[in-house]
Amino acid sequence: MVEAYKPAQQRALRAQGRRTRARLANAGLAVFADRGYHAARVDDIVRRARASHGTFYLYFTNKEDLLGALAIECAQAYEALAATIADAESVAPIDECVEQFFAIYARYGPVIRAWMENAVADREINRLGVVAFRHIAAAFAGRLRAEGRPHDAATVGSLMALLERSAYYAGRDPTRPGDARTVARIVQNGYFGAGAFTP
Amino acid sequence: MVEAYKPAQQRALRAQGRRTRARLANAGLAVFADRGYHAARVDDIVRRARASHGTFYLYFTNKEDLLGALAIECAQAYEALAATIADAESVAPIDECVEQFFAIYARYGPVIRAWMENAVADREINRLGVVAFRHIAAAFAGRLRAEGRPHDAATVGSLMALLERSAYYAGRDPTRPGDARTVARIVQNGYFGAGAFTP
Amino acid sequence: MVEAYKPAQQRALRAQGRRTRARLANAGLAVFADRGYHAARVDDIVRRARASHGTFYLYFTNKEDLLGALAIECAQAYEALAATIADAESVAPIDECVEQFFAIYARYGPVIRAWMENAVADREINRLGVVAFRHIAAAFAGRLRAEGRPHDAATVGSLMALLERSAYYAGRDPTRPGDARTVARIVQNGYFGAGAFTP
């Protein structure tokens, strides 16, 4: 389901090409983080990647295409996390799941914010994020059910809000509360623990 | 007499001028909501306000200045809410406070998102939002204390995250859960109620 | 010959109207002096005159028209000076003529510079200045002839260059040489005196 969005240039890349493409993608992520997607300039990206404008358009059809490529990476990471959460076999502790959520957000935050800001015209890219988050939510819901915790859509919604905003704040101001471990504990106590609130 | 051009904000305005200014501000809010601050075009704003480009710059020195004006309005609304929450005399029910939070967000959401996106170069404007939110948080903390609920910074942080994200989602997709009343209930139960989680 | 240019609004003005018009004209002159004709803003002028935009266009059809009105004043002053220089009856000393040249320049310098910069599209306005200066030159030539000093067009041209540039410099930096009296002496010695150079 992550393949719905078709990135540019599907030509086969050799080692050097793959390296250049990766350099550009990382530079893009960094610049998106600094300035936000909209304010990010292709020029900033290529300068950061020590490449030229021409090279950029060799690997991405345009700025949005780069965002799309990063969005796929991000969505894949979150889909994997959803699978982990939901997996009944190797049930990972909630703490680890939350921390993993934060880790992915720490890397792909700018992409997620671009989703949220509706910055991208391409519906398909936006869908990637919505779907991935819905899967995460569903996985947590399943987990609550498995643990016998009563819950409804609103409960899960508040959990997602808490996770996303906290991860966001954590990225903006690392010196204040809201980091992964604290939130993991809150989630543990507040949603899964004995005294957790019930709808 | 004659203070035409530049000063924008400070000029003493007559009735007609005040109306036009308000029309532009509302149009700006609407366009920011539709497209986001960055992607909003001055042209969209003036078209929506049925005014001309020149008129826009008669009342605001530029697009950012308009955002600043709206930000001040928004911050004032939240400061008033903070005062209401904190006011020991006429202690308003938590539900009403939450719903009020949503109401303000419904109007000024685009401005708040611009804050978050760091869209405004003006540090002072950005501070307004941070401070207002901090006051809201402090007011809720006071309320928790008054009610004898144990809490720490992280608790309050998660409450703010919940409020803001939920209000945000509510604005994006009114058909889904996360609307004011539901969240008000969650807050009531989860943070203030008997079974509320404790840090 | 000065009436060639037709200024705006020939309606009869009452006392108050004349005062307002004069206030605007003086403000215009001052702003032209500060910023130069091109960079001068109608807004600067009306603010300085404590009037409104509407009022400005009550007395002048546009910015250029104001320049034209000032140009007429200036040309009249220089035509009068030319007449004085040329007048065989009450032959004024050269010194006084030069000082008079400076005095007029001190007031109307901005207008003259607008002529020189070719700032005005209106040919007629430009002609006013050219003609006035030509008359001054002719008057000096007549004076040289009357004093039996040999001269040719180039001699007179250099004299005009000296006068105009010196008057210009005098306005720009009053603390340095080039003021009226010094130049008057140079003209006296260099063009009319016994040891004056001859073509």
Added chain:
Amino acid sequence: MVEAYKPAQQRALRAQGRRTRARLANAGLAVFADRGYHAARVDDIVRRARASHGTFYLYFTNKEDLLGALAIECAQAYEALAATIADAESVAPIDECVEQFFAIYARYGPVIRAWMENAVADREINRLGVVAFRHIAAAFAGRLRAEGRPHDAATVGSLMALLERSAYYAGRDPTRPGDARTVARIVQNGYFGAGAFTP
């Protein structure tokens, strides 16, 4: 590699880039000559240079920057002339110096007028012109001294006024007196010759 955009001036340019930049500079000079600096439109310049707006801003940060670049060229030319005049070794005839002054003015007149009009906000650029002219004046003063001609600041000032205005007139109306050779003779006779006036 890749120093695209902003820096303009500093970027290391290849042959093609240097040619384009020179084409733009020459076009700018021509347009400044036709319309004056203020009235000159970037659009005129790029059309004349057969380039696009974007290209212009690839080589100059703005219109004023172009003027600055030309000003530097001009100041260098005049500094070189000052050195030639002052050089005791290969004392160039006055005539040649004057003609050289005219030649530089013929090329850079518009720039010099922009200086005079105070068109440039950048103080440093303005200083270049003032200093260059002061050096020319000093060089002429030295030459007068070397030739045993009595002189003072006013004498030299009048010489500069004569040179500059004559060069200016020469550019405006080539059919009238005031051309290089005539003025060279006037300077020779009037300031350096046997019958030259003395302060």
Added chain:
DNA sequence: AATGAATGAGCGTTCATTCAT
């Protein structure tokens, strides 16, 4: 595979001028 150069549509902003009161 990579680059520097070039493009031009599109945006924010200014300001001379007109209008309604």
Added chain:
DNA sequence: CATGAATGAACGCTCATTCAT
């Protein structure tokens, strides 16, 4: 006679994208 408000054409400048080498 005077004013504040409104207008919109025109300008300076940006930047995603394409081109030529």
